[in-house]
Amino acid sequence: MLKLPPAIHDAINSHAAAAYPFEGCGLLLGQSGGNQNVVAAIFPTPNTWPQESEKRVRFSISGADMLRAEMAAISQGLDVVGVFHSHPDCEPVASPRDLAWGAWPGYSYLITQVNGGVPAASRSWQLLPDRSGFVEEGISE
Amino acid sequence: MPTIRIPTPLRPYAGNNSAVSVTGNTVNAALDSLTQQYPALRQHLFDGDALRSFVNVFLNQEDVRFLNGSQTTLADNDTLIIIPSIAGGGTL
Numbered sequence: 269m270l271k272l273p274p275a276i277h278d279a280i281n282s283h284a285a286a287a288y289p290f291e292g293c294g295l296l297l298g299q300s301g302g303n304q305n306v307v308a309a310i311f312p313t314p315n316t317w318p319q320e321s322e323k324r325v326r327f328s329i330s331g332a333d334m335l336r337a338e339m340a341a342i343s344q345g346l347d348v349v350g351v352f353h354s355h356p357d358c359e360p361v362a363s364p365r366d367l368a369w370g371a372w373p374g375y376s377y378l379i380t381q382v383n384g385g386v387p388a389a390s391r392s393w394q395l396l397p398d399r400s401g402f403v404e405e406g407i408s409e
Numbered sequence: 410m411p412t413i414r415i416p417t418p419l420r421p422y423a424g425n426n427s428a429v430s431v432t433g434n435t436v437n438a439a440l441d442s443l444t445q446q447y448p449a450l451r452q453h454l455f456d457g458d459a460l461r462s463f464v465n466v467f468l469n470q471e472d473v474r475f476l477n478g479s480q481t482t483l484a485d486n487d488t489l490i491i492i493p494s495i496a497g498g499g500t501l
Contacts, residue, residue, distance in 0.1 A: 291498055291499065300418070300420075317496070317498075322498075325500070326497070326498035327496060327498055328494065328495070329494065329495045329496070330494060331465035331467075331492055331494045332472070334492045334493060334495070335467055335490065335492050338414075338416075338492055339470070347427075349417055351495050355498075355499035356499065358499035359499075362497075363497065363498060363499055365497050365498045365500075366497035366498070369463070369496035369497050371463055371493035371495050372416065372453055373418060374418025374421070375417075375418050
């Protein structure tokens with residue numbers, strides 16, 4: 269389960285809209301426990317995918333940006349509990365690329381669909397423990 | 410003893426610790442010490458004998474790949490941070 273306060277969801281939607289037509293991305297900061305990731309803040313990052321022409325369908329977050337997010341989380345007494353990114357004009361469903369390049373089970377992978385620059389639905393996913401696929405998790409406020 | 414900070418999703422495999430004290434005076438020895446203490450971590454950090462491609466190890470906010478890699482030396486009060494790179498994307 270991903271607990272996502274409305275104000276933070278709004279901020280994620282704004283970031284996704286601003287990134288359109290490219291994918292926008294960042295980290296979810298908060299606390300994890302009891303099969304629940306509780307988001308308290310976000311850390312937007314640049315989409316560092318190297319080919320500009322492919323950023324409509326691909327994103328990457330560099331290790332250096334992940335480190336900056338980790339240090340920001342520590343300074344706020346939080347942890348990195350997940351990743352958010354947008355799918356421009358595409359369903360918010362974890363893709364084969366998300367699976368191939370995902371990190372570890374336990375992170376929430378929040379995906380927001382953006383249609384023509386307007387944020388639409390968000391869905392959240394978690395990697396299965398054996399990394400064989402994603403399973404959807406609920407989102408609560 | 411050097412310390413390794415454990416990323417949030419891997420803490421269940423490390424006794425729910427956010428940081429673990431390790432032995433060894435190189436990055437390689439420290440990671441060996443970590444996975445000997447918590448063997449279930451190994452599958453999430455290593456693919457065979459090599460670190461998984463998305464796993465980065467930082468020493469004092471410097472990627473050890475830009476230092477001396479796995480042979481980077483550690484002092485007793487050093488802290489290593491394990492951090493993933495993440496990528497993905499939608500489908501056309």
